Amino acid sequence: MTGSTKMIENYLDELYPNPRCELNYIKDYELLLATMLSAQTTDKRVNMVTKTLFKKYPTLNDLSQANINEVMNIIKPIGTFRIKGNNLIEIAKRLIKDYDGKLPNDRKYLETLPGVGRKTANVVLSNIFNEPCIAVDTHVSRVSKRLNLAKPKDDPLIIEKKLTKKFKKEDLCKRHHQMVLFGRYYCTARNPKCETCKLKEICNN
Numbered sequence: 001m002t003g004s005t006k007m008i009e010n011y012l013d014e015l016y017p018n019p020r021c022e023l024n025y026i027k028d029y030e031l032l033l034a035t036m037l038s039a040q041t042t043d044k045r046v047n048m049v050t051k052t053l054f055k056k057y058p059t060l061n062d063l064s065q066a067n068i069n070e071v072m073n074i075i076k077p078i079g080t081f082r083i084k085g086n087n088l089i090e091i092a093k094r095l096i097k098d099y100d101g102k103l104p105n106d107r108k109y110l111e112t113l114p115g116v117g118r119k120t121a122n123v124v125l126s127n128i129f130n131e132p133c134i135a136v137d138t139h140v141s142r143v144s145k146r147l148n149l150a151k152p153k154d155d156p157l158i159i160e161k162k163l164t165k166k167f168k169k170e171d172l173c174k175r176h177h178q179m180v181l182f183g184r185y186y187c188t189a190r191n192p193k194c195e196t197c198k199l200k201e202i203c204n205n
Contacts, residue, residue, distance in 0.1 A: 004147075004148065004202045005149070005166050005167075007198075007199065007202065008147055008149070008199060008202075009167070009171075009175075011198050011199055012175065012178040012179070012182060013178075014198075015178070015181070015182065015186070016177070016178045016181050016182070019174060019177035019178045019180075019181055020177060021123070021127055021177060022043040022044075022047075022180075022181075023035060023038060023043050023046060023047065023050075024047045024050065024051070025050075026054075028102075028103040028124075028128050029060060029095060029101075029103045030050070030054055031123070031124055031127060031128060032091070032103060032110070032113075032116070032120070032124050033050070033088060033091065034046055034047075034050050035119075035120045035123045035124065036084065036087060036088075036091070036113075036115040036116055036120055037049070037050065037075065037078055037084055037088075039080075039084075039115070039120075040079060040080065041078040041079055045077060045078050046078060048077065049074055049075045049077055049078055052074050053071070053074050053075065053088075056070075056074065057071075059101075060092045060095055060096055060101045061092075061096060061101070063088060063089060063092040064089060064092035064093045064096055066088075066089055068085055068086065068089060071085045071088055071089065072085035075088070083115070084115060086114070087113075087114040087115035090113075090114050091113050091114060091115070091116070094113055103124070103128065105125065105128075105129040105131070107121050107125060110124060110125075118135075118156070118157065118160075119135045119136060119137055119156065120135075122134065122135035122136075122160075122176075123135045123176075126172065126173040126176065127173065130173070132164075132169040132170065132172045132173070133160075133164075133172060133173075134160055134163050134164060134167070134172045134173070134175060134176045135160075135176055136156040136157075136159045136160045136163070137180065138183075138189075139179060139180045139182070139183025139184055139187075140159070140163075140176065140179045140180060140183065141156060141159055142183050142187065142189060143179045143182055143183045143187050144159050144162070144163060144179070145159075145204075146187060146203050146204060146205045147199060147202060147203055147204075148202065148203075148204060149162060149163060149166060150162050150163075163175070187205075192205060
């Protein structure tokens with residue numbers, strides 16, 4: 001571990017000693033659905049629609065039989081609601097058919113579900129099953145590049161591999177949440193809080 005990596009870890013631990021996922025969920029599959037819905041929108045907005053969605057359809061069986069127009073109307077505020085609405089119902093049907101409604105600890109399977117890519121699978125695997133993996137979203141990507149943990153042209157998979165090597169295996173889930181929160185509230189895309197940041201000396205922003 002380099003000195004700069006240790007500095008980053010110390011600062012993230014200082015800012016977010018006990019980070020957690022900001023998507024609200026109670027059941028395991030709800031995190032999968034919420035993460036799928038969070039693409040190209042904010043966790044805050046997703047939490048607003050899932051509060052209604054999960055109350056109206058409290059089980060996967062309920063959701064699998066839902067009226068698509070009613071589902072789309074609920075999730076309309078998050079955008080791309082037609083695609084995501086169909087994804088919700090199809091994921092519910094698939095989980096019931098393939099795993100009797102249980103969420104499997106199986107990356108390959110999860111990535112076959114509609115709207116579920118590597119990032120979403122990583123979020124589920126790390127939070128639900130404590131698997132040592134790190135999900136790379138726009139926040140993690142931006143922070144990684146600014147702090148020289150990755151190169152400007154690195155894609156999410158390359159960034160994921162680099163972060164997996166730089167951080168301890170048992171810390172990957174925590175580092176993911178810390179970097180997301182850091183990118184969301186400090187190292188923002190516009191007007192980042194560089195003046196008060198303890199990492200500005202190693203930042204290339």
